Amino acid sequence: MELFAVPDLPEIRAGDDLAALIDERVDLRADDVVVVASTVVSKAEGRTRDLADFPPSPRAREIADRLESIAGEEKDPRFAQAVLEESTELVMEAPFLLTATRFGHIGVNAGIDRSNVPGGDLLLLPERPAESAERIREGLPADRVVVSDTCGRPFRHGQRGVAIGWAGMPAARDWRGEADRDGREMGVTVQNVVDELASAANLVAGEGAGGTPVVVVRDWAFGDHEGSDAHFRDVEGDFVRQALRDWEYEA
Template sequence: MELFAVPDLPEIREGDDLAALIRERVDLREDDVVCVASTVVSKAEGRLFDLEEFPPSPRANELATRLGELTGEEKDPRFAQAVLEESTELIMEAPFLLTATRFGHVGVNAGIDRSNVADGDLLLLPKRPTESAERIRAGLDADRVIVTDTCGRPFRHGQRGVALGWAGLPASRDWRGERDRDGRELGVTVQNVIDELASAANLVAGEGDGGTPVVVVRGWSFGDHAGSDAHFREVDGDYVRQALREWRYTGGIH
């Protein structure tokens, strides 16, 4: 398997044709997987906003005040309002805002970005990342596209790449019913391949001002396995989320 960044992409603006920009810079193969950072997808789709477009509600003022008290830093209630509007559920409200987005992703601050947004204050995630992946795929010679982002995860330090939307491949491959090296039948292994590909792409894409937003994965095969489009955990079976709903933060910031 080989991964390489698509070179020399310009600063993306609203209305730009991402597929055309990618096609101009790389000769794609049908079985390539094209991983596209959600930041450029959001910019092309006009998801850049100013804070003044989110007049704060009483709830947003309350959240900003409490977070400011905990951190000793002033928090803008307009940002809290943007988070609320992009979320279907506020799972945790302290010491940070952990939310579920409208398309099912769980992350801090509804995934709203305040970096690399020179023409505005906030960059919101794509509204429907899988539809975004389908549109990009329709303009490429490659059959598989993943819209990626970076976020933290429980029980680990740091961030890693994750998939928000995908097209042309299942989200997971199912090893259940197959045999391990000792002949034992596998009973629980479902491998989330779109997250793993997104994480591998993030190693190549990089971060900060040296980052490259599109990475091609070449030579990877799904293999002869059952597939599934289950990606975001169903709420009824998400026991960590259920526990967090009952948990209340009582500590300080260290």
């Protein structure tokens, strides 16, 4: 397959038609996958906020004070309030905030970004990324769209691209019931292709000030597999999340 960034996209503002801006700059095919960074989706959807929009509650002040004592540097309780308001659960409260968003994603600080946010202090994640992906898809010749973000993974250093929304394709290939090279039936393998596409696209898009937040994946095929939209683990089957609920940080 081939991956390439969509060139010359302008700084995205609230109300911009992302699909139109993409379509003007690249000749898309119906079977392309368009991977769009959540930052530009959020900007187009007006998800920029100021810290002043989040007057801190006593709970936010308590969280900020604890993190400040751990880190040895000042923590803004207004930011803690923003994280609380964008989360359904604090999975971990120290030494950092690991949260569950309303749409099921687990990440640090509810995915709130403080980099590359012209006109505000904070950039919140899209409220419903799957719906965002569908809206973008409806305006493009390409049939498949993934909204990506970057976040850390357990047991690994650094961040990688992950999918937080998708449209026009299943989230995963289900290999269960198929045979391996030795003829054994596979019983557990479900390949999360939207995460893999998001991660591959992130290698092309890059980080920081690169300004290439949209990547086209060409000549990739889902293949003759059963599809699955299972992506975010249910709490009942997420044993790491359950364990973290009972874990307490000790300095």
